[in-house]
Amino acid sequence: MSDLLERLRGRGWRMTAQRRVVAEVLAGDHVHLTADEVHARAVAKLPEISRATVYNTLGELVTLGEVLEVSTDKRAKRYDPNAHRPHHHLVCAQCGAIRDVHPTGNPMADLPDSERFGFTVSDVEVTYRGTCPNCAKA
Amino acid sequence: MSDLLERLRGRGWRMTAQRRVVAEVLAGDHVHLTADEVHARAVAKLPEISRATVYNTLGELVTLGEVLEVSTDKRAKRYDPNAHRPHHHLVCAQCGAIRDVHPTGNPMADLPDSERFGFTVSDVEVTYRGTCPNCAKA
DNA sequence: GACTTTAGTTGGACAAAGTCCAGTATAGCT
DNA sequence: AGCTATACTGGACTTTGTCCAACTAAAGTC
Numbered sequence: 001m002s003d004l005l006e007r008l009r010g011r012g013w014r015m016t017a018q019r020r021v022v023a024e025v026l027a028g029d030h031v032h033l034t035a036d037e038v039h040a041r042a043v044a045k046l047p048e049i050s051r052a053t054v055y056n057t058l059g060e061l062v063t064l065g066e067v068l069e070v071s072t073d074k075r076a077k078r079y080d081p082n083a084h085r086p087h088h089h090l091v092c093a094q095c096g097a098i099r100d101v102h103p104t105g106n107p108m109a110d111l112p113d114s115e116r117f118g119f120t121v122s123d124v125e126v127t128y129r130g131t132c133p134n135c136a137k138a
Numbered sequence: 139m140s141d142l143l144e145r146l147r148g149r150g151w152r153m154t155a156q157r158r159v160v161a162e163v164l165a166g167d168h169v170h171l172t173a174d175e176v177h178a179r180a181v182a183k184l185p186e187i188s189r190a191t192v193y194n195t196l197g198e199l200v201t202l203g204e205v206l207e208v209s210t211d212k213r214a215k216r217y218d219p220n221a222h223r224p225h226h227h228l229v230c231a232q233c234g235a236i237r238d239v240h241p242t243g244n245p246m247a248d249l250p251d252s253e254r255f256g257f258t259v260s261d262v263e264v265t266y267r268g269t270c271p272n273c274a275k276a
Numbered sequence: 277g278a279c280t281t282t283a284g285t286t287g288g289a290c291a292a293a294g295t296c297c298a299g300t301a302t303a304g305c306t
Numbered sequence: 307a308g309c310t311a312t313a314c315t316g317g318a319c320t321t322t323g324t325c326c327a328a329c330t331a332a333a334g335t336c
Contacts, residue, residue: 014283014332036322050286055323057284073209075294076322090249090257099255105248107264110241111228117237118271119228126245127263133256152303152312173293188315193294213323214293 004066011064021046022057026067026081032098034076072098072127088125092132101128142204149202159184160195164205164219170236172214210236210265226263230270239266 004023009015025033025041033041039054058079061067068080072091078098087100107124142161147153163171163179171179177192196217199205206218210229216236225238245262 016284053285069211071209071211073207073215077211090255090259092257101249101253103245103248103253104250105243107241107245110243111239111266112242115239115241117228119230119268120274121228121266121268123267125265128249128259129261129263130257130259136258154313191314
């Protein structure tokens with residue numbers, strides 16, 4: 001993860017305690033956090049960090065392409081640090097659990113020109129929905 | 139569209155002026171409205187209708203499968219009355235414009251069992267992102 | 277190591293989207 | 307026409323996110 005920090009410094013990022021903490025939180029094993037969850041964990045490591053800073057930092061990381069914003073239809077956006085391995089998501093409609101998945105096939109190729117309406121298409125996001133084993137039991 | 143109302147009545151829906159108005163708004167040619175936009179148009183036809191009712195009604199329509207909830211990553215959810223023809227979406231990252239698209243291929247078949255983690259997968263949503271002709275010009 | 281510059285942070289106010297609830301109205305049945 | 311469960315209302319509340327002016331500190335320079 002410190003390579004992330006290196007990369008960012010290389011791009012002119014000023015290295016601050018706050019940014020380091022946010023990066024550390026995302027690097028942890030709990031992926032797909034909401035902004036508020038990131039904030040909560042960041043506060044645990046650096047009590048004075050403000051919500052605004054967490055939002056700013058997440059926004060910057062997304063802009064720089066280091067983190068993905070995932071909007072499953074739950075209320076809050078979630079942040080996925082796994083930005084460099086392309087993947088899609090499988091979401092439990094009941095509990096909201098999210099898993100990364102790697103479907104075969106290339107959905108990009110499945111959109112013929114006649115269906116592009118003059119858009120320049122740069123990205124596809126595929127979300128599978130269903131019920132996770134846990135919720136299926138209940 | 140009145141067939142929609144018929145269908146709903148068949149399912150035990152009580153027919154009220156408010157619900158009729160919401161259904162009419164969705165039947166109009168402006169697809170992909172936000173809840174607030176639906177409310178605004180509903181008010182034009184029935185001034186006393188409340189926001190809560192619009193939210194309730196939209197939620198019921200979604201539950202009944204008559205309307206789709208689309209969460210592009212704009213702030214508000216959008217409601218797509220085109221629920222009976224399966225389709226996906228193409229979104230302009232700049233202005234948020236949405237078009238319905240019909241890709242070839244079947245993304246459902248592209249998720250091997252080994253990638254399902256025990257989930258029962260019932261639905262796929264594909265969102266293409268890009269820049270629309272209008273925004274490309276500017 | 278102190279100084280300066282300028283990017284970054286803070287916290288509180290604000291805004292937008294959505295939910296909840298107690299009280300009231302009304303559709304559909306008889 | 308009257309009854310009753312269902313639906314509607316409007317306002318308070320919550321959640322998620324944005325904005326801004328004042329303050330702080332990172333990194334470069336000497």
